[in-house]
Amino acid sequence: MNGLDKIRNFCIVAHVDHGKSTLADRFLLHTKTIEERVFRDQVLDAMDLEQERGITIKSHPVRMQYDADNGETYQFNLIDTPGHVDFSYEVSRSLAACEGAILLVDAAQGVQAQTMANVNLAINQGLEIIPVINKVDLPAANVPLCLEQFEEILAIPAEEVLKVSAKTGDGVKELLEAVIHRVPPPKPESKILQALVFDSIYDVYRGVVTYARVVNGTIKAGEQIRLFSTELDTEVKEVGFFSPTMKPVEQLNAGEVGYVITAIKTPSDINVGDTITHAQNPCKEALPGFQKISPMVFSGVYPIDTADYEALKANIAKLRLNDSAFVAQPESSVALGAGFRCGFLGLLHMDVVQERLSREYNMDLILTYPSVIYHVYLKNGKMQEIDNPLYMPDPSTIDHIEEPMIKAQIISPSTYMGNIMNLVLEKRGICLKTENVDKQHVLITARMPLHEIVIDFYDKLKTCTRGYGSMDYEPDGYQTAPTVKLEILVNGEPVDAFASICHADRAVARARMICERLKDAIPPQMFKVAIQGAIGGRIIAREDVRQLRKNVLAKCYGGDISRKRKLLDKQREGKKRMKEVGNVNIPQEAFVAVLRSNEE
Amino acid sequence: MEGVQTAFSLKRRAPTALYVHVPFCNGKCDYCAFYSEGCDWDDELQDMYLDSVLAEMTRHGKSCETLDSVFVGGGTPTVLHDLAFQRLLQGIRERFDLSPQCEWTVECNPESLTEAKIDMMGEIGVTRASLGIQSFNQSCRKMLGRRGTLDGLEHKIRVLRHAGISHVNLDLIWNVPTQTLQMLEQDLNRALDFEPDHISAYALTVEEGTRLAERQIEADDDTFVEAWDLIEATLATRGLHRYEISNFATARGRCRHNDSIWHGAAYLGLGPAATSFDGVDRWTQPANLRQWIGGQDPEIDRIPPLDRAAEILAFGLRTVEGWNLVEFRNLTEVDPIQLRGQQLQKLQKAGLVELDKTTCKPTPQGLLFNDSIMIELI
Ligand SMILES: Nc1nc2c(ncn2[C@@H]2O[C@H](COP(=O)(O)OP(=O)(O)OP(=O)(O)O)[C@@H](O)[C@H]2O)c(=O)[nH]1
Ligand SMILES: C[S@@+](CC[C@H](N)C(=O)[O-])C[C@H]1O[C@@H](n2cnc3c(N)ncnc32)[C@H](O)[C@@H]1O
Ligand code: SF4
Ligand SMILES: [Mg+2]
Numbered sequence: 001m002n003g004l005d006k007i008r009n010f011c012i013v014a015h016v017d018h019g020k021s022t023l024a025d026r027f028l029l030h031t032k033t034i035e036e037r038v039f040r041d042q043v044l045d046a047m048d049l050e051q052e053r054g055i056t057i058k059s060h061p062v063r064m065q066y067d068a069d070n071g072e073t074y075q076f077n078l079i080d081t082p083g084h085v086d087f088s089y090e091v092s093r094s095l096a097a098c099e100g101a102i103l104l105v106d107a108a109q110g111v112q113a114q115t116m117a118n119v120n121l122a123i124n125q126g127l128e129i130i131p132v133i134n135k136v137d138l139p140a141a142n143v144p145l146c147l148e149q150f151e152e153i154l155a156i157p158a159e160e161v162l163k164v165s166a167k168t169g170d171g172v173k174e175l176l177e178a179v180i181h182r183v184p185p186p187k188p189e190s191k192i193l194q195a196l197v198f199d200s201i202y203d204v205y206r207g208v209v210t211y212a213r214v215v216n217g218t219i220k221a222g223e224q225i226r227l228f229s230t231e232l233d234t235e236v237k238e239v240g241f242f243s244p245t246m247k248p249v250e251q252l253n254a255g256e257v258g259y260v261i262t263a264i265k266t267p268s269d270i271n272v273g274d275t276i277t278h279a280q281n282p283c284k285e286a287l288p289g290f291q292k293i294s295p296m297v298f299s300g301v302y303p304i305d306t307a308d309y310e311a312l313k314a315n316i317a318k319l320r321l322n323d324s325a326f327v328a329q330p331e332s333s334v335a336l337g338a339g340f341r342c343g344f345l346g347l348l349h350m351d352v353v354q355e356r357l358s359r360e361y362n363m364d365l366i367l368t369y370p371s372v373i374y375h376v377y378l379k380n381g382k383m384q385e386i387d388n389p390l391y392m393p394d395p396s397t398i399d400h401i402e403e404p405m406i407k408a409q410i411i412s413p414s415t416y417m418g419n420i421m422n423l424v425l426e427k428r429g430i431c432l433k434t435e436n437v438d439k440q441h442v443l444i445t446a447r448m449p450l451h452e453i454v455i456d457f458y459d460k461l462k463t464c465t466r467g468y469g470s471m472d473y474e475p476d477g478y479q480t481a482p483t484v485k486l487e488i489l490v491n492g493e494p495v496d497a498f499a500s501i502c503h504a505d506r507a508v509a510r511a512r513m514i515c516e517r518l519k520d521a522i523p524p525q526m527f528k529v530a531i532q533g534a535i536g537g538r539i540i541a542r543e544d545v546r547q548l549r550k551n552v553l554a555k556c557y558g559g560d561i562s563r564k565r566k567l568l569d570k571q572r573e574g575k576k577r578m579k580e581v582g583n584v585n586i587p588q589e590a591f592v593a594v595l596r597s598n599e600e
Numbered sequence: 601m602e603g604v605q606t607a608f609s610l611k612r613r614a615p616t617a618l619y620v621h622v623p624f625c626n627g628k629c630d631y632c633a634f635y636s637e638g639c640d641w642d643d644e645l646q647d648m649y650l651d652s653v654l655a656e657m658t659r660h661g662k663s664c665e666t667l668d669s670v671f672v673g674g675g676t677p678t679v680l681h682d683l684a685f686q687r688l689l690q691g692i693r694e695r696f697d698l699s700p701q702c703e704w705t706v707e708c709n710p711e712s713l714t715e716a717k718i719d720m721m722g723e724i725g726v727t728r729a730s731l732g733i734q735s736f737n738q739s740c741r742k743m744l745g746r747r748g749t750l751d752g753l754e755h756k757i758r759v760l761r762h763a764g765i766s767h768v769n770l771d772l773i774w775n776v777p778t779q780t781l782q783m784l785e786q787d788l789n790r791a792l793d794f795e796p797d798h799i800s801a802y803a804l805t806v807e808e809g810t811r812l813a814e815r816q817i818e819a820d821d822d823t824f825v826e827a828w829d830l831i832e833a834t835l836a837t838r839g840l841h842r843y844e845i846s847n848f849a850t851a852r853g854r855c856r857h858n859d860s861i862w863h864g865a866a867y868l869g870l871g872p873a874a875t876s877f878d879g880v881d882r883w884t885q886p887a888n889l890r891q892w893i894g895g896q897d898p899e900i901d902r903i904p905p906l907d908r909a910a911e912i913l914a915f916g917l918r919t920v921e922g923w924n925l926v927e928f929r930n931l932t933e934v935d936p937i938q939l940r941g942q943q944l945q946k947l948q949k950a951g952l953v954e955l956d957k958t959t960c961k962p963t964p965q966g967l968l969f970n971d972s973i974m975i976e977l978i
Pocket of ligand 3: 632
């Protein structure tokens with residue numbers, strides 16, 4: 001057991017790919033928390049998907065014993081965090097469990113949008129920041145420029161900045177020492193138990209595992225505890241820490257970070273951000289919790305093969321155990337059958353969820369056009385929140401519609417400033433402010449509709465800055481916008497799966513694109529079949545399905561008919577995978593083709 | 601309906617038609633997927649084939665009714681050496697009971713059709729010769745990889761008629777890549793000049809496993825319908841009318857053999873790759889000469905009786921006349937409306953099938969969309 005002054009709680013924050021997980025690796029090896037023998041790169045990224053994509057999706061706490069130069073042994077509770085904007089809520093929770101944060105900046109990339117965002121989060125939580133330039137081994141490393149950026153845009157003096165290479169291990173020892181000297185030890189203020197729940201996961205074998213930072217008091221197995229917000233009492237089954245696997249201990253003390261397993265079986269019974277206290281002698285007040293995170297992007301998720309519905313349902317339920325930000329409700333579509341309306345934090349989140357869902361049961365999914373939450377003001381004075389085109393009220397009853405806005409921070413080499421300004425305009429945004437990051441980089445603050453971000457802004461930004469631009473954003477209220485429900489009709493019948501909510505000025509282009517894609521994807525038909533885009537019954541785009549002029553086998557004698565029948569059987573099998581709309585069989589590929597995300 | 605399903609059965613019938621497959625050719629044409637040995641044969645192998653096919657005839661001859669039609673096809677029957685050719689025709693004559701009006705067709709490739717063979721055919725009683733022309737146009741023939749020449753064709757046809765073989769069919773292939781409508785019209789007129797009473801005009805099908813497929817040739821369907829109409833109109837000027845998707849004839853020139861097969865007749869097929877049908881099951885001999893000689897079992901196509909009845913119904917709709925409802929009921933003991941009423945009505949509404957109290961037949965559009973009819977019915 002370490003005394004309070006021998007405990008340091010800190011996390012590593014940075015922009016995507018600046019080397020957080022790799023630095024954590026170095027720490028784990030240096031402190032012999034993990035043996036060389038069982039080590040692999042980014043060892044804390046335990047999920048398959050994290051390993052494959054080389055990104056961190058969930059925060060990972062880990063405890064290390066560090067033998068310092070002064071001869072003392074310290075308990076380090078480190079939390080590795082994700083860098084991507086979609087997962088920034090993970091970062092803010094992790095910060096709440098720490099007194100300090102290592103801020104990494106890639107020496108070749110410099111300060112990026114999420115660097116700024118994370119610094120702001122850390123400062124707001126009153127954390128001690130250890131600024132670090134990583135990847136100094138890279139040939140493209142530009143340490144002086146990074147130092148200039150630290151001073152200019154982050155207001156961090158150059159003298160405070162450490163230089164390391166998480167790859168070679170250079171400077172890592174110094175960094176570990178700096179943690180002792182710069183990060184303050186925890187300072188409990190009372191003996192009454194207060195532990196902050198900063199995450200929880202569902203383990204198939206152990207049930208609900210709660211990640212907690214003990215702020216005051218102690219907690220041990222066998223005790224009756226209370227979840228402050230719900231006043232739910234339960235028994236502690238086990239407490240422990242990650243190192244990096246679960247290691248049970250007798251008790252967790254004030255200032256320590258670890259896990260708590262209780263008798264609670266249902267993940268939703270534990271709210272992240274809640275305070276754990278004792279059932280006897282409870283605390284009077286809760287610790288400051290977290291802002292409730294809510295999904296910003298919605299899409300219908302359907303199995304391509306309707307027979308996969310049950311598997312999808314089971315998978316969604318399982319995924320939700322470990323991802324409270326992901327919401328799902330059953331929904332059904334005439335065209336696609338039974339599925340789910342799902343909510344995500346952003347596009348990467350949506351992508352990750354889709355992949356995890358399809359991976360486990362090896363099923364193909366169709367996702368409908370993503371929507372944000374619109375505020376639809378009716379003529380009768382009422383307001384409805386709409387995130388699904390199916391529920392869009394009749395246009396004649398609508399007074400006006402407001403769409404969610406975001407405030408974006410974009411960092412890029414100054415040369416691309418013109419491109420970015422044009423892009424922001426094209427995406428219906430306005431530039432609020434431009435600042436210098438250093439002599440060569442600018443920080444642009446812009447206000448834009450969230451919907452544009454969800455569609456393709458990020459890809460376009462990467463393209464127009466040759467990959468150098470980075471962006472972070474946060475919600476920024478609502479704004480009136482001419483918004484319409486675009487319907488697609490096949491042979492006069494609307495196909496619900498193709499309906500979408502979009503900006504009025506974009507509707508014609510989008511309608512044309514869908515009609516063209518459908519025209520290519522629907523096989524030739526015997527009769528003239530129109531594909532139309534319509535807003536409130538007004539046709540704004542039209543294509544005709546290619547017409548089949550014949551369908552005949554020239555030669556068919558005795559034995560040919562057996563062959564022919566087998567061929568037709570196969571065709572019929574294929575037809576089962578088609579959806580009939582307005583007497584036209586639409587193959588699954590057509591849905592995939594139309595709903596694939598890129599707009600070109 | 602389920603009750604009908606279990607109670608219903610079709611009657612097995614004795615064959616009234618005979619097909620004999622001759623599996624030899626002088627090289628393979630690029631489009632052809634029919635089973636035949638292109639060059640891997642000699643007189644000895646032909647003799648072995650004959651021994652086997654004659655033995656088969658002996659075995660099955662008795663179980664046949666009096667035959668209304670015989671069709672000797674291939675492959676290329678005329679590449680058999682003279683004695684083998686003679687044995688084949690003679691064998692049929694001796695082992696089967698042919699009705700007095702029996703139609704007897706032999707498929708002939710012009711270049712191997714010698715006067716000697718014509719004489720044999722005439723003497724033994726062949727009534728009909730089907731000549732593989734494909735095209736008169738050199739560039740089309742080249743595109744098709746069609747072997748042989750058409751030298752002396754006019755003379756050969758004259759000799760055929762002289763030998764008493766009064767029915768002559770010419771096979772043409774159209775919708776050949778690079779073939780224009782004008783080229784097609786020339787082919788049709790050249791064929792008509794020989795005054796055949798029958799023309800088969802097949803749209804080119806690029807079959808899997810053929811050299812054409814290997815060459816990645818694709819049929820271009822841009823002018824398909826125009827060509828379809830052109831053929832019908834051009835042949836009609838000389839009295840040849842469409843009676844099946846790809847077949848045209850004078851009133852008395854129709855191929856009774858094929859017409860009966862499209863209308864559900866039972867037939868016996870002998871030789872490798874030959875198919876037989878007894879009204880209930882269909883079976884096909886191995887498409888391999890050595891395996892067939894070795895006595896390998898045929899592949900049987902067996903489906904529930906009602907499905908078979910539906911298939912017979914659909915098959916008949918390849919012909920312009922389609923079905924006389926009474927005729928269909930006599931054959932299968934089930935009423936077409938009872939069998940596929942809903943589907944037929946749908947097809948009628950779609951303009952593909954004409955349905956009244958006595959008949960069920962394809963519309964002109966229905967012929968062009970026979971596959972759509974098939975999908976609905978079988
Ligand atoms: N050359 C060099 N490469 C490094 C260094 N540190 C990390 N990398 C590489 O940078 C890439 C990203 O490293 P990660 O540790 O996954 O970055 P991260 O910040 O955890 O990324 P996210 O969790 O996705 O935000 C990997 O390919 C690392 O091998 C370094 O010091 N030098
Ligand atoms: C059994 S085949 C061959 C008969 C004979 N050996 C000959 O070549 O004339 C009968 C006819 O089918 C037609 N045929 C064969 N393969 C074809 C294809 N792939 N597409 C269209 N017609 C074809 C040709 O017109 C051919 O003459
Ligand atoms: S078309 Fe006739 S000659 Fe050519 S390969 Fe086929 S069967 Fe033989
Ligand atoms: Mg990481």
